Amino acid sequence: MTQRNTQSIHWDAEADLVVVGFGGAGAATSITAAEAGASVIMLDKAPEGQEGGNTRVAAQGYLNTSTPEGAATYLKALCGPYTVPDDMIQVWAKEMCLNNDWLKSIGGDPQEHQHGTHGTGIEFPELPGSDCVHKFHHGDILGYSKTWEMLAEAVKSRPIDIRYECPGQKLIQDPLTQEVLGVVGNHRGKKLNFKAKKGVVLTCGGFENNQEMIRNYLTGIPYCYTSGSPFNEGDGIRMAMELGADLWHMNNFAGPSMALKVPEYPTTFSMIALHFSHEPKGGMVVVGPDGKRFTDEKYKTRHGKVEQNGKWYAMRTPCPMYMIFDQAMFNDGPLYDGKPTHGWTQIMSGYRWSPDNKAELAKGWIKTAPTLAELTQKLNLPAGSLEGTVNRWNELCAKGRDDDFARDKMLQPFGSGPFYAVELSPSMLNTQGGPRRNARAQIVRPDGTPIPRLYSAGELGSIFSYLYQGTGNIGECFAFGRIAARNAVADKAWC
Incomplete structure (x- = not known):
């Protein structure tokens, strides 16, 4: 034995x-x-x-x-x-x-x-x-x-x-x-x-x-x-x-995607403008720490993988990242869809996002400023970067195509201020x-x-x-x- x-x-x-x-x-x-x-x-x-x-x-x-x-x-x-x-x-x-x-x-x-x-x-x-x-x-x-x-x-x-x-x-x-x-x-x-x-x-x-x-x-x-x-x-x-x-x-x-992460909750919030088929009104781009776009914000990934030169790699996520949007999108409805379909935050935490986004604005989850220059300063981005990015985006929307990253959804220009930002984190x-x-x-x-x-x-x-x-x-x-x-x-x- x-x-x-x-x-x-x-x-x-x-x-x-x-x-x-x-x-x-x-x-x-x-x-x-x-x-x-x-x-x-x-x-x-x-x-x-x-x-x-x-x-x-x-x-x-x-x-x-x-x-x-x-x-x-x-x-x-x-x-x-x-x-x-x-x-x-x-x-x-x-x-x-x-x-x-x-x-x-x-x-x-x-x-x-x-x-x-x-x-x-x-x-x-x-x-x-x-x-x-x-x-x-x-x-x-x-x-x-x-x-x-x-x-x-x-x-x-x-x-x-x-x-x-x-x-x-x-x-x-x-x-x-x-x-x-x-x-x-x-x-x-x-x-x-x-x-x-x-x-x-x-x-x-x-x-x-x-x-x-x-x-x-x-x-x-x-x-x-x-x-x-x-x-x-x-x-x-x-x-x-x-x-x-x-x-x-x-x-x-199985990632990354881009989502909101706040200290009050252990898991991420998927932003409707990025992840869902519903297309809110208004202008929206996502920028990296240089204040510039880096991807198709309505990204077409396969569980976080994107094709580059015939090969598949994890989507690039330069941190910090910010979803920048205008008043029209803020007014169009909640930025987060809490319907319990998938995800810990939706199913288990059950957070109820306010219908007008104002509770999350008050919590500091959403930042705002009357001008892009002031929002740039608040986010500690390079001076003039957001203005340049938004101007370029509006030019692309006028042409009806995104020549920079081939985005084909939400091709809507930014209106006048105030402007808003949500910091995004890599999520999986x-x-x-x-x-x-x-x-x-x-x-x-x-x-x-x-x-x-x-x-x-x-x-x-x-x-x-x-x-x-x-x-x-x-x-x-x-x-x-x-x-x-x-x-x-x-x-x-x-x-």
Whole structure:
């Protein structure tokens, strides 16, 4: 019998599997394990009622590919120069075709997105294999749909022990065998040891709320704020690294976009003039720290990626950035659409933006000045920069085309003052990087060997290395959650 040094550990609770994170990946892992007869403890950082991670506040679509061959071809093309091992591509491609079957098996009602709803579905139609893409959601509502509610009910109707406000802090590893034996959780300041008799599965998302990790790993953005769950702070990455895990895809993320971030709220506000199909009246441009435009403000990105010279790169966001607009746009209605379709601020915070923008003006979220020269000074921009930018914009509007950045929406000139500004920050839904996993969903070391009894699923070390297909993250949560659960449950209990 293998000797293990566990005599000094006091276990506060035990189960076959300990799953860290109650989002889409944690739900798929826990449901699959419970269906196989395994006992499960699930730890989540959020208070009860705020669980769900990014799955809860995304548009809640998931990917179900039509053929494994097409899916493998498309994923290889998405990865581009950042290759992923072929066995990973093949297992992903096979499992992604089974998402609808799995959802049906737990009581779901898969409905395919209609053409033109939340995009046409295929994010990169020019890539080979793209015709395999099919985007689904549960139930009859797309956007803030019932997908998360169905998943949460499927978890809570099964014998799964959920511990809220109890983030995983440290993995417990046997020094002799290197096996992961459990997790140290922290419930309101009290440390608890959770024994995992068969394995630990990390499903606790990325690092989109860890500014130090953002500076270290994401290029081109000095800071970034999420529109997703504020509880994703890279805990799983840190815990896996402490055990020698390799990392991959750390420079890839679903962004950036541009949004308002204020101290009073943990996540960003999407400005309607930038992100929504409704086109407010009046003039609007976005400028960088030099007071000049740098992009098509009604940007056509593919989850933050823009094409440059035949390649795709993250959109440039020179900080600080300001959305500059005139009185006509200020008067046209609220700058923010709070309808709960997606995003933490919309769905969970539920902030009600004033219909005339005056409450936000009083809060200082919107700056104003009677002239562009005075607004320039208030924003500490170079003298004369805003006047030059607005004059140039008005000339382009008179011509009926944006010769500088090819913007084709809201081609309306600025009127007379007063003028307004909203500071914008880089924003994203999620990061893709984390501990590298293999085709069995095991977390591996730099030499490719697995750390025994340690698994992962979801955005914590996602398979997406370069380009990203919308709904792919939740689809991957389901697919690798099932893979992780099946392989962990099949392990022989160590005690």
